[in-house]
Amino acid sequence: NRNRNFMLTWSASPPHALWIAPDPWYSMYDPAEVPAPKTLADPAPQAYAKSGPAKKGKYLGEKGFREMIRCYYAQVSMIDAYIGRLLDALDETGLSENTLVIYLSDHGDMQGSHGGMLGKSVPAFYEEIVRVPMIMRLPGVIEAGKVVNAHANSVDLLPTSARNSLTWPVIRPKGSTWRAIRSTPNRKQTCAKS
Incomplete structure (x- = not known):
């Protein structure tokens, strides 16, 4: 029922x-064209150097990290193709004009950066882990290709989704709508509280 x-x-x-x-x-992806991590040669933090993932990273070497990154690129391309199919289906059924699509990730991956670190559980706060995509699509409302260089948080998703569906909850959630984020890039950040 549309x-x-x-x-x-x-x-x-x-x-x-x-x-x-x-x-x-x-x-x-040609393995010869896949870049090695830019900071692979940097020393890993002392707290990380003795961990299990650090030991695994030592065995990978530059060639192993290049292969890991090649597989990462391939997996992202595969997901991109599947998302394309979903967006095409929304277009074909006439639902895209009033359907908010949000794509995001929960965390990044070190993939050999900063001395061969692996995964997400590292003893430092690196850009590779925390900078993740948050891409939205709503034809006629969100300008296609628009890049907003502002901090957003997953706590902002509920107010954005609720505002778009025209069903605003009785209890006002923490966070901001994407319109507020877009219009105030230097806004005070909202953190979830338990």
């Missing part, structure tokens, strides 16, 4: 370890 509100959540595992990817996406 007249009823709906919500669809798709939690994709990739890009994620195990670092493997199927064709045709894996073959899209």
